[in-house]
Amino acid sequence: MxxxxxxxxxxxxxxxxxxxxxxxxxxxxxxxxxxxxxxxxxxxxxxxxxxxxxxxxxxxxxxxxxxxxxxxxxxxxxxxxxxxxxxxxxxxxxxxxxxxxxxxxxxxxxxxxxxxxxxxxxxxxxxxxxxxxxxxxxxxxxxxxxxxxxxxxxALGSGAALKLVVNTAVIGGVALVAEAMRLADALGLDESTARDALARGPLGGAVARAFATDVHFGSDLAVKDVALATGTTELPAMEAVLAHFEAAAADPAVVHEDIAHAVTRIRRHPGKSHEQERRSP
Missing domain, CATH: 3.40.50.720 (NAD(P)-binding Rossmann-like Domain)
Known part of the structure; x- marks a missing residue:
């Protein structure tokens, strides 16, 4: 061995x-x-x-x-x-x-x-x-x-490249689910009804990950991965996602918790990065 x-x-x-x-x-x-x-x-x-x-x-x-x-x-x-x-x-x-x-x-x-x-x-x-x-x-x-x-x-580096693509899709999907639930909240919809409807649609996998309770991937790691992706090519949607997770990573209560905890934060707060929030009057 x-x-x-x-x-x-x-x-x-x-x-x-x-x-x-x-x-x-x-x-x-x-x-x-x-x-x-x-x-x-x-x-x-x-x-x-x-x-x-x-x-x-x-x-x-x-x-x-x-x-x-x-x-x-x-x-x-x-x-x-x-x-x-x-x-x-x-x-x-x-x-x-x-x-x-x-x-x-x-x-x-x-x-x-x-x-x-x-x-x-x-x-x-x-x-x-x-x-x-x-x-x-x-x-x-x-x-x-x-x-x-x-x-x-x-070739060497292709595994790391594909992993970046996969993680970008997962993290982006989780942020999209969080925003969809933010919209449902604003429209006064029942949470379980909205969540179940999303789970039956094309975002079903992202819904499961957004509300997972038995896994761990910290918001700080999500920031690292999305920053790697947005530093590679122009990804406007992922720039917005990065702002969400930067804000979560700046919150001591969420930074090292699983990204499912960031979903709750996204539903409650605007998608500003920590730097944007610092500059806001």
Whole structure:
């Protein structure tokens, strides 16, 4: 069995790491907040003191981190230690530019794969995520398959690109449902009646995600993903969505909560960004 180093034990990373332990892989884990590694240590994982310690003997390195800056910081720490033959599966949502930037830094003989996932914490717990694998993923498909079905997307960066498209659609759909419910509120409609009608229409999946209670994707992460999308090309509708989630992320009560909590905020407040609200008289 391949020795795996898993870096990043947040809401998604921890259940994914448990899938690897359940499959019998020798696993070393690291997380910036060390306490989050405790439950995995109790299940047999070795807890590393730092990223460099985590990857020292690894055959496969997996990162599931908050964003591009976190990935760059980990790369600075581990790249000098990656030996020829090691495969790095970068599974965070960072966008294709960050993946290609990272690929250009790989030492000789080290292979980078971008493999972000579709699905939230419930799918991670069940081993039923959808893995979008870009680059030369042949050697790591058996490992990635522990998280769920693997879709090969093409060249390095294509997995990250497709994940950005998927997340943009999901987050935009959730914001649209929230605005539709805001309209229903303004028109005095019964909430359950309006919600059920939307759920039976083409936005049914977005309705389910907008009112989900057993998953987690924070408003701050939604801001990061939509900002990556709107920084890539002109997306006027998503600029408005970004304003909604920027406002939610500026609210301490909502910032780290699932985007379903932002739905309530959108229904109650205009879609101004934090910066716009600051400038308002």
């Amino acid at each position: 391949k020795k795996i180093a898993f870096l990043g034990l947040g809401h998604m990373g921890a259940p994914m790491a448990r899938q690897l332990l359940a499959a019998g892989h020798p696993l070393t884990v690291w997380n910036r907040t060390a306490a989050k590694a405790g439950p995995l240590a109790a299940q047999g994982a070795r807890v590393a003191a730092d990223p460099a310690d985590a990857v020292r003997d690894a055959d496969v390195v997996i990162t599931m981190l908050a964003g591009p800056q976190a990935v760059r910081a980990v790369a600075d720490a581990i790249l000098p230690l990656l030996r020829p033959g090691v495969h790095w599966a970068e599974m965070s949502t960072v966008g294709p530019d960050a993946v290609r930037e990272l690929g250009a830094r790989m030492p000789a003989g080290v292979t980078l794969v971008d493999a972000p996932v579709m699905g939230s914490t419930d799918k991670a717990e069940a081993g039923a995520l959808g893995v979008l694998a870009g680059g030369d993923a042949d050697a790591v498909v058996p490992v990635l398959s522990r998280f769920g079905p693997v879709t090969r997307t093409g």
